[in-house]
Amino acid sequence: MSQIDVSSVLARRLTHLQLLEAESIHILREAAAEFDRPVMLYSIGKDSSVMLRLALKAFAPKGAITTEGIGRALPFPLMHINTTWKFREMIAFRDATAKGLAFNFIEHINEEGVKAGMNPFDHGSNEYTGVMKTVALKQALSKHEFDCAFGGARRDEERSRAKERVYSFRDRFHQWDPKNQRPELWNLYNGRIRKGESVRVFPLSNWTELDVWLYVLVEKIPVVPLYFAAERPVVKRDGTWIMVDDDRMRLEPGEKPVMKKVRFRTLGCYPLSGAVESEATTVEEIIQEMLLTKVSERQGRMIDHDQDGSMELKKREGYF
Amino acid sequence: MQSTETDLIRRDISGYLASYQQKELLRFVAVGSVDDGKSTLIGRLLHDTGMVYEDQLAAVKRATQMEGEEIDFSLFTDGLKAEREQGITIDVAYRYFATERRKFIIADTPGHVQYTRNMVTGASTADVAIILVDARLGVLQQTKRHAYIAALLGIPHFTICVNKMDLVGYDRGVYERIQAQLSEFTKDLGFTSVTFIPISALKGSNVVAKSEHTPWYEGKTVLEHLETVPVGLSYEQSHFRMPIQFVIRPNLDYRGFAGQIAGGVLKKGDEVMVLPSGKRSRVKSIDTFDGSLDEAFAPQSVCVRLEHEIDCSRGDMLVHPNDLPVVERHVEAHLVWMSEKALDPQKTYILKHTSQSARVQIDHVRWKKDLDTLQEVPAATLDLNEIGRIAFSTHRALFFDAYTTNRQTGAFILVDSLTNDTVGAGMIVGPADGAEKQDLDAAMKELRAGSGLTPKTQVSPRERFERMGQKGAVVWLVGRPGSGRWSLAYALERRLFDLGRTATVVDPTDEDLRSMLSAAKAGADAGLVTVCAFPSYQRADRKALRDKVGSERLVVVYVNTDEKLCRERRPDADHDAFEAPQHPDVTVALDQVRLDEAAETILDVLGERGQFTDARAYARGR
Numbered sequence: 032m033s034q035i036d037v038s039s040v041l042a043r044r045l046t047h048l049q050l051l052e053a054e055s056i057h058i059l060r061e062a063a064a065e066f067d068r069p070v071m072l073y074s075i076g077k078d079s080s081v082m083l084r085l086a087l088k089a090f091a092p093k094g095a096i097t098t099e100g101i102g103r104a105l106p107f108p109l110m111h112i113n114t115t116w117k118f119r120e121m122i123a124f125r126d127a128t129a130k131g132l133a134f135n136f137i138e139h140i141n142e143e144g145v146k147a148g149m150n151p152f153d154h155g156s157n158e159y160t161g162v163m164k165t166v167a168l169k170q171a172l173s174k175h176e177f178d179c180a181f182g183g184a185r186r187d188e189e190r191s192r193a194k195e196r197v198y199s200f201r202d203r204f205h206q207w208d209p210k211n212q213r214p215e216l217w218n219l220y221n222g223r224i225r226k227g228e229s230v231r232v233f234p235l236s237n238w239t240e241l242d243v244w245l246y247v248l249v250e251k252i253p254v255v256p257l258y259f260a261a262e263r264p265v266v267k268r269d270g271t272w273i274m275v276d277d278d279r280m281r282l283e284p285g286e287k288p289v290m291k292k293v294r295f296r297t298l299g300c301y302p303l304s305g306a307v308e309s310e311a312t313t314v315e316e317i318i319q320e321m322l323l324t325k326v327s328e329r330q331g332r333m334i335d336h337d338q339d340g341s342m343e344l345k346k347r348e349g350y351f
Numbered sequence: 352m353q354s355t356e357t358d359l360i361r362r363d364i365s366g367y368l369a370s371y372q373q374k375e376l377l378r379f380v381a382v383g384s385v386d387d388g389k390s391t392l393i394g395r396l397l398h399d400t401g402m403v404y405e406d407q408l409a410a411v412k413r414a415t416q417m418e419g420e421e422i423d424f425s426l427f428t429d430g431l432k433a434e435r436e437q438g439i440t441i442d443v444a445y446r447y448f449a450t451e452r453r454k455f456i457i458a459d460t461p462g463h464v465q466y467t468r469n470m471v472t473g474a475s476t477a478d479v480a481i482i483l484v485d486a487r488l489g490v491l492q493q494t495k496r497h498a499y500i501a502a503l504l505g506i507p508h509f510t511i512c513v514n515k516m517d518l519v520g521y522d523r524g525v526y527e528r529i530q531a532q533l534s535e536f537t538k539d540l541g542f543t544s545v546t547f548i549p550i551s552a553l554k555g556s557n558v559v560a561k562s563e564h565t566p567w568y569e570g571k572t573v574l575e576h577l578e579t580v581p582v583g584l585s586y587e588q589s590h591f592r593m594p595i596q597f598v599i600r601p602n603l604d605y606r607g608f609a610g611q612i613a614g615g616v617l618k619k620g621d622e623v624m625v626l627p628s629g630k631r632s633r634v635k636s637i638d639t640f641d642g643s644l645d646e647a648f649a650p651q652s653v654c655v656r657l658e659h660e661i662d663c664s665r666g667d668m669l670v671h672p673n674d675l676p677v678v679e680r681h682v683e684a685h686l687v688w689m690s691e692k693a694l695d696p697q698k699t700y701i702l703k704h705t706s707q708s709a710r711v712q713i714d715h716v717r718w719k720k721d722l723d724t725l726q727e728v729p730a731a732t733l734d735l736n737e738i739g740r741i742a743f744s745t746h747r748a749l750f751f752d753a754y755t756t757n758r759q760t761g762a763f764i765l766v767d768s769l770t771n772d773t774v775g776a777g778m779i780v781g782p783a784d785g786a787e788k789q790d791l792d793a794a795m796k797e798l799r800a801g802s803g804l805t806p807k808t809q810v811s812p813r814e815r816f817e818r819m820g821q822k823g824a825v826v827w828l829v830g831r832p833g834s835g836r837w838s839l840a841y842a843l844e845r846r847l848f849d850l851g852r853t854a855t856v857v858d859p860t861d862e863d864l865r866s867m868l869s870a871a872k873a874g875a876d877a878g879l880v881t882v883c884a885f886p887s888y889q890r891a892d893r894k895a896l897r898d899k900v901g902s903e904r905l906v907v908v909y910v911n912t913d914e915k916l917c918r919e920r921r922p923d924a925d926h927d928a929f930e931a932p933q934h935p936d937v938t939v940a941l942d943q944v945r946l947d948e949a950a951e952t953i954l955d956v957l958g959e960r961g962q963f964t965d966a967r968a969y970a971r972g973r
Contacts, residue, residue, distance in 0.1 A: 043616065043648045047376035047454040056652035057611040060596040061706070064665050090597075092638035092654040095605045104601050186445045193444040193459075209442075213773040214468055214689050216475040217762045218611070219703050223771040237456055239447045249372060319364040323357065 048246060052085065055234040057218060058197055059089040059181070062232045065222035066179035069107040069232075070137070072168075075121045076298045077254045078183030081243050082235060083109070083128075084252050086181075100133025107181075108135040110171060114163035115140060116151060116300035118276050124255045137175070141167035151302045152281045160303075169205045178229045179222070187239045197236045203227035241321065248314045257295045258317065260309040264288040271305030296321075356451060374449065377582050380458040380473040380506070382497050383483035388514045392483065392552035393446060393459055394424030396574065399559040402448040424552070443473045452578045463493075467500065467722065467736040468689040471776055474504035475762070479580055481510045481573070486519045486549075490532045496722050498533070502540035503685060503738070503778065505758050508580050509542040512573060517551040521564040541755075544580070548573055590752065591615030592649075592676060592760050593669040594705035599654055607638055607654035608663055613705065613759035614752070617655070617669075618646040624672040625663045626750045627798040631672055632657040649759075666707030668750050676750045676760060678794040680803025681714070681783035685754075686741045688733035690767065690774035696732060697811030699804075700774070702745060704763040709745040711765070712804050714783075716741050733775075742783050744803040754778035769814070815878040820964040821852055823875035825900045826953060828884040829893065830910030831929050833921030835941040836884035839910060842946040843882050843953055850954075852963065854880040864892055868899040875904055880957070888929045906956055909935035910949075913942045 045053065063069055071086060073079045091104035102109075111125060129136040141149075144162040151159045172180060186192050196212050198220045213221050222230060235243070247254055265272040266286050273280075275288045280302060282288070293306035294317070311317045359367045383389030396402075446457040458473030460466065474480060480501040484494050494511075501509055511533055519525045526549045537545050548557055549565050550573060556562035559574045571579065592614040599607040617623070621634045637644045638654040647653045655669065663669075670676060688694050696713040719730035719739035733739045754761030765775035782789070789797075816822050826843065828836040840856045847854035857870045867885040874881030887893055897905060909932050918926055937956050939949040957963070 044375070045651070046372055047374045048372060050376045050650065053611060053650050053652040057596070060609055060611075060652070064597045064706070088640040089609070089652070090599060091601075092599065092607055092609075092640055093642050094636070094638055095599055095601045095607060095654075104599075106597075187447050193446060194442045212442075214472050214776070215773075216472050216764060216776045217758065218476075219762065219764045221703065221764060221766055221771070221773045223701070223766055225771065237445065237447070239449075239454075241449070242454070245368065245372060248368065315364050315368060318368060319360055322360045 048242065048249065051238055051242060052088065052246075054218070054237065055082075055085045056089040058220070058232065058234040059086055061218075061220055062179050062181065062198070062222065062230075063090070063106045065220075066230070068175070068177045069179040069181065070172075070175065070177040071105070071107055071109050071181040072183075073109040073111050073125070073136075074183065074298075075111065075117070075125045075255060076183070077243055077247060077258060078185065078235060080252050080254050081238075081246050082181065082183045084246075084250055085234060087132075100131075102129075102132035102134035105134065108137050110137040110139060110175075110177075110180075112164060112167045112171060113138050113140045114159075114167070114300050115145060116163070116279075116302060118255075118257055118274070118298065118301045118304075120257050121255055121298060124253075128253070137171070139167060139171035139174075141170060150279075151300055156303055159300075163300075172205060172229060178224060179232055180229065181232050181234060183235050184233050185235050185238050185240070185243070195233065195236065197233055198222060199231040199233065200224070201229045201231060203229075205229065207231075241318065244314060244318045244321065248318065254314075255298060257298055259312050260292050260294040261312075262290045263293050263306070265291050265293055265306060272308070274301055274304070274306055276301040370451075374451075375453045375582050376456070377453050377479065377577060377580070378456045378458065378477050379479035379481055379577065380460060380470070380477040380501075381481045381483075382460050382470055382473070382501075384461065384463055384493065387483040387485055388552045389459070389483050391424045392481075392512065392514065392550070392558065392573070393457060395552050395555055395558050396457075397446065397448050398424060399555065400448045400450055400574070443469050450574065450578055453582075455577060465736055467496075467738070468687060468776075470497065470500055471504060471687045471689075474501055474506055475758075475776070477504075477506050478582055479508040479510060479577065480506045481512060483512050483514045483552075484529055484533075486513050486515045486522075486525050486529070489525075490529055490536075492723055494533065495536055495725060498537050498540060499720070499725055500738075502537075502542060505754060505778070507543040508546070509537060509540075509544070510546045510548065510573075510576060510580075512552075513547065513549045514552055516549045516556060516562075516565065517554050521549070521556075521562070523565075523567045526568075546570070546576060546580075548576065589615055590674050590676070590757070591617055591621075591669075591671050592752070592757065593617065593653075593655070594707070594760075595663060595665055595667045595669065596706045598664055605656075606660075607656050608667075608669065609652070609654040610669075610706065611652040612647060612649040614649050614757045615671075615674075616646055616648040617653075619644075622672055623655075623657070623669050624675070625661060626668045626670060626676075626678065627748060628662055628667070629795050629798060630659075630661040630663075632659040632661050634658075666705075668705065670750070672791075675789070675791065675794055676752050677782055677789055678748050678750050678797045679782040679789075680746075680748050680797065680800065681742070681744050682749065682751070683717075683740065683742050683780040683783050683785075684763070684777040685738065685780065686733060686765070686778075687738050687776045688735060688774065689776060690772060691735050692767075692774070693735075694733040694775065695811050695813050698814060699768065699809040701766040701768050702743075702749075702763050702777075703766060704749055704751065705760060707749070709747055709749065710768075710804065710809075711743050711745050714742040714744055740780070741777075744783075744805070746802040746804045748797050748800070748803070751779050753781050812878075816964065819853060819878045821878065821880065822904065822962050823878045824880050824904045824906060824957065824960075824962055825871045825875045825896075826880060826882045826906045826908060826957070827871070827887070827893075827896055827900075828882070828908045828910050829887055829932050829935065830884075830912060831888075831914065831917040831921075831926060832886070832924035833917035833919075834910040834912040835946075836910050839908075839939070839941065839946055839949055840882045840884040843950045846947070846950045846954065847880055852880060853878070854882060857881060857883040857885070859885065864895070868896055871896075872900050875900060880962070890930050890933070893932055906936045906953065906960075907932055907934075908953055909938040911938050911940045913940065916942050 091101050149162050196215050264275045266288050272293050294309040295306050311320045381389055444459045448455050460469045460473035482497045513526050513529050530547045549568050550557045557572045593610045593612045595608045595610045597609040599609050619634050624631050635656045635658045637647045700711050702709050702711040716730050717740040718727040719737050721728050752760045761779045763777045764773050767774045830836045844854045844856045871881050871883045
């Protein structure tokens with residue numbers, strides 16, 4: 032028996048980020064292998080950017096890259112559910128990403144909702160999100176017959192997410208039943224489903240917001256510039272700054288946009304995304320602010336706190 | 352978050368992040384019942400390490416209607432609405448916090464016996480188990496149960512927090528009694544370390560900061576312990592195993608085998624063997640998105656290219672040829688049952704092990720654990736939350752290590768092929784024949800052997816019962832020649848059919864009795880109510896019948912029609928040879944009751960026997 036080389040054993044230790052990365056790659060490969068028609072839901076935010084990088088790590092080892100573009104290596108398309116109320120910078124970032132890496136890209140818009148004139152002002156965040164996000168997502172999944180959809184949700188985002196599985200089972204109406212989820216042990220995921228049923232797969236389940244930003248930093252992953260502080264035209268609503276991103280923004284009588292140095296912690300539809308005043312213009316500074324601040328991430332997202340436990344209600348209906 | 356850390360973040364974020372990236376990851380499972388204070392302990396850890404944000408704090412305060420300093424820490428961890436209303440946690444929840452040294456993933460599991468499956472789930476990936484013991488109550492049976500499960504799931508480090516020390520006046524004697532009792536109990540369970548900590552989760556004593564009330568305690572606080580207990584599992588350094596998940600083949604020039612290394616180290620140039628083909632090759636390169644590696648180790652996710660074009664696909668495993676796992680189709684394992692529907696040993700399940708799936712038959716349930724006494728007791732099946740030992744066979748060979756050697760290659764789940772639910776979690780003990788050594792030839796022979804499953808029906812009687820709403824049975828009519836057996840048989844068949852049951856009459860043919868018995872048995876096996884009136888005049892005939900079909904699904908009907916009448920009807924027959932049955936299940940005399948009345952009498956017996964799923968529908972049908 033040869034002597035154990037202590038230094039090499041010590042060197043063979045992964046940091047927590049490397050462990051999370053290895054685990055996420057395992058999940059992505061497992062689901063891609065076991066489902067017939069997987070799709071990655073790409074929401075343009077930092078979590079999607081990290082998930083996308085992990086997918087490239089899973090399926091595009093160096094040396095395997097084809098001339099058509101690195102994104103072609105992925106065994107599934109990317110899909111963006113466009114509510115038509117996203118920040119313009121998000122759409123520009125999305126298009127550049129899709130084009131630069133040559134992804135197989137699908138955009139889905141709920142055209143019926145557009146025709147009905149759905150907007151976040153007249154219909155309230157609940158109804159609007161229901162039609163333009165939840166219904167739109169279900170439409171798209173059914174239309175393309177996707178049986179597996181990767182999402183960038185994390186368990187640390189909100190209390191009801193803490194019990195979410197990595198493989199989150201949905202019935203044929205895309206609904207989530209918290210009482211009917213399969214036990215998940217070790218790294219053995221059960222991807223067996225019947226026709227019409229589907230599974231949402233969350234490769235970032237065990238990542239925290241801080242892990243995501245650290246990974247963005249370490250891996251130099253491009254993110255939408257809206258995450259960084261800059262002078263932007265905003266109005267104050269319900270204690271948070273809302274950006275006036277285009278002329279569809281309805282101003283209240285007497286309301287006047289002001290220029291403030293702000294950034295966004297989470298990105299969604301611009302009239303529903305609250306900005307925070309900030310000086311952070313680099314990823315390091317964002318992390319610094321985050322570590323020193325004490326307000327959790329989803330507070331800037333207005334759809335969550337319509338009522339306590341509202342995320343759980345949305346998920347039951349099919350929201351991501 | 353400690354203030355020195357805050358200062359560092361403010362002063363030198365780059366330096367802070369550089370060290371932060373070097374953090375280790377530790378997964379632990381926290382187990383306790385509603386009243387043990389587990390949620391309070393976790394809430395306390397999250398709060399005191401700065402992982403609770405102000406809006407969450409505000410939400411918790413709102414939820415409890417509390418003001419000021421008194422916070423219900425347990426509310427940070429309560430998740431789903433239904434549970435908040437019930438005031439208990441009923442599923443595994445995962446929580447996260449980090450200190451300067453480590454990031455922690457907590458699997459937060461309820462500890463009640465009916466939630467054994469949740470504890471098992473949370474324990475399956477944990478390096479450390481934290482169990483809470485109420486200082487006032489001492490060591491309970493559930494404490495021992497938790498220790499047993501933690502050991503079974505291969506958790507190396509076992510930690511007992513003796514909680515609510517404030518309520519016993521921080522009495523050293525109380526703590527030491529519990530320590531002595533549990534040390535004795537856990538010493539043979541195989542833990543790498545067993546640690547005791549006296550705490551008060553409510554007051555924060557010895558959780559993050561050392562308590563002034565326990566000067567007699569010289570050990571670490573809970574957080575110090577979690578920050579210093581060794582991470583990483585020994586198998587990660589030992590035998591090389593890599594289950595193939597995915598073949599990456601973007602073009603004709605590239606073919607890589609992607610997977611997460613489940614044990615050991617792989618180096619460029621290593622000779623490897625592919626299981627199950629047994630083909631050998633050398634490692635040409637170990638690829639990642641960021642470039643190639645000279646070596647890779649567990650649990651890295653990599654992509655391996657080989658020098659030769661050999662066949663290899665998902666479910667296969669890469670190993671070193673001089674260091675094979677066990678290759679077997681007949682396996683012994685511990686099994687935790689996780690479904691409301693009991694284990695059905697007659698049924699075929701789907702087993703998922705590493706990246707491969709196989710059909711599996713349960714050969715034996717050896718025993719189950721009585722979770723109150725921790726004794727092994729005989730069992731024919733396993734119910735929800737029960738743990739037992741089984742022997743099973745797979746239709747093709749598995750390549751595995753004992754679970755105690757490698758938690759990745761020794762673990763499996765069972766899936767119900769009908770509902771697709773995950774119904775069982777298994778930990779492999781070893782090959783069924785108990786052989787400890789297996790040479791290469793034996794392994795290869797096993798790999799090339801046919802199915803390990805005995806060819807037999809894969810539809811269990813219970814599944815048939817659930818589908819058809821009835822159990823298979825033989826209704827055998829015994830009587831003299833001319834007693835009207837056949838007329839009654841067909842009347843009974845018609846009546847059953849009208850009631851929505853599935854029945855058949857095994858017709859008179861030129862066959863002999865043996866063939867008729869076989870035909871009747873086949874009908875009953877298929878789930879039919881099989882009616883037969885073939886002559887069986889001798890007692891020996893009826894014994895053969897009973898032996899063939901089995902008493903539990905046989906209804907012997909004595910058609911006791913008046914002998915004189917029978918002789919009149921069939922003067923040609925040999926009436927003296929007839930021996931009346933000694934213990935018929937039903938007796939009917941067709942000279943006294945009508946055919947349909949006789950049929951109803953037989954139906955009553957079938958109904959009483961639980962022959963049909965829906966007894967009331969049967970009654971209404973009448």
